Amino acid sequence: IARAQTGEAKPAAKAAKVNPTADPVLIDLAGYNQALAKYHGKPLLVTFWATWCEPCRTEFPMLVSLAKQYEPQGLSVFGVSLDDDADMNLVHHFLTLNRPGFPSYRQKPGIDVDNFYQGVNPGWQGTMPQTVFYKKDGHIAGYFVGEQTRDTFEKAIRSILASPNATNP
Numbered sequence: 001i002a003r004a005q006t007g008e009a010k011p012a013a014k015a016a017k018v019n020p021t022a023d024p025v026l027i028d029l030a031g032y033n034q035a036l037a038k039y040h041g042k043p044l045l046v047t048f049w050a051t052w053c054e055p056c057r058t059e060f061p062m063l064v065s066l067a068k069q070y071e072p073q074g075l076s077v078f079g080v081s082l083d084d085d086a087d088m089n090l091v092h093h094f095l096t097l098n099r100p101g102f103p104s105y106r107q108k109p110g111i112d113v114d115n116f117y118q119g120v121n122p123g124w125q126g127t128m129p130q131t132v133f134y135k136k137d138g139h140i141a142g143y144f145v146g147e148q149t150r151d152t153f154e155k156a157i158r159s160i161l162a163s164p165n166a167t168n169p
Contacts, residue, residue, distance in 0.1 A: 023088065023106070024081055024091065024095075024104040024105050024106040025103075025105050025106070026105070026106055026107075026108040026109075027080070027105045027106070027107065027108055028107075028108045028111045028116065029111070029115065029116050029119040029120070031105070031108070032080070032105070032116070032119070032120060033119075035078060035103075035105060036134070036138065037138075039076045039078075039134070039138075040136075040137075040138045041136055042074060042075075042076045042136060043074060043075055043076065043133075043134065043135065043136055043157075043160035043161050044075075044076045044077070044078075044133070044134040044160075045063070045066075045067070045075060045076070045077045045131060045132075045133055045134075045156075045157065045160075046077070046078055046079070046080065046131065046132045046134070047059075047060070047063050047077070047078075047079045047080070047129060047130075047131050048079075048080045048082060048120075048128060048129060048130040048131070048132075049079060049080070049081060049082070049128065049129050050081060050082040050083045050087075050128060051081075051083050051087055051090040051091055051094050052083070052087065053082075053128040053129060055128070055129055055146060055147035056128055056129040056147075057094070058147060059129050059147050059148070060079075060094075060098055060100075060129075061098055062150055062153070063077070063079075063100075063131075063153070064098050064099070064100045064101065064102075066150070066153055066154070066157060067100065067101060067102050068101055070157050070161065071101070073161050074161060075157060075160075075161060076102075077100075077102040078102050078103045078104070078105065079100060079102060079103070079104045079105070080104075080105045080106065080107060081104060081105070081106040081107065082106075082107050082128065083106065084109060085109055091106070113126065114126070120132065121140060121143055123143065123145075124143070124145065127145045127146065128146075129144075129145075129146065129147060130143065130144070130145055131143060131144045131148070131153075133156050133157075133159075133160050134160070135160055136160075141156075141159065141160050142156060142159075144156070
């Protein structure tokens with residue numbers, strides 16, 4: 001059974017990889033929900049980051065490493081940059097440097113950001129970094145606001161991998 005699940009997760013992840021030199025796809029709340037729908041049935045970690053956020057820059061390479069470590073066990077990951085249009089050179093450099101093996105999106109400029117934050121996670125006020133963990137059924141299992149340790153992330157990841165009914169990480 002584990003082999004079948006791994007076999008299903010890998011092709012989807014490979015097909016969804018984004019070239020780090022390409023502009024991340026712009027999303028609003030509807031686009032975010034469409035992205036989430038692609039991962040229904042899989043445990044998912046979504047990281048919200050920006051190049052201007054120092055804790056995000058520190059945490060992101062660890063998340064890239066964790067994504068690679070837990071992908072064979074069925075974990076899916078994608079990132080959402082909250083950078084502005086003016087920061088796109090920094091975004092390209094950051095993604096090229098870190099080479100995430102997961103898709104990257106970018107919050108669409110000009111949207112109601114408070115509506116976006118609340119739509120993503122009612123508990124989120126926009127503090128960065130923000131990481132949301134989704135159970136296989138698509139519901140939020142928990143979230144982190146601010147930089148966390150690798151151990152804390154691993155406990156949360158193992159929790160969403162273990163059960164579709166996992167609780168807060």
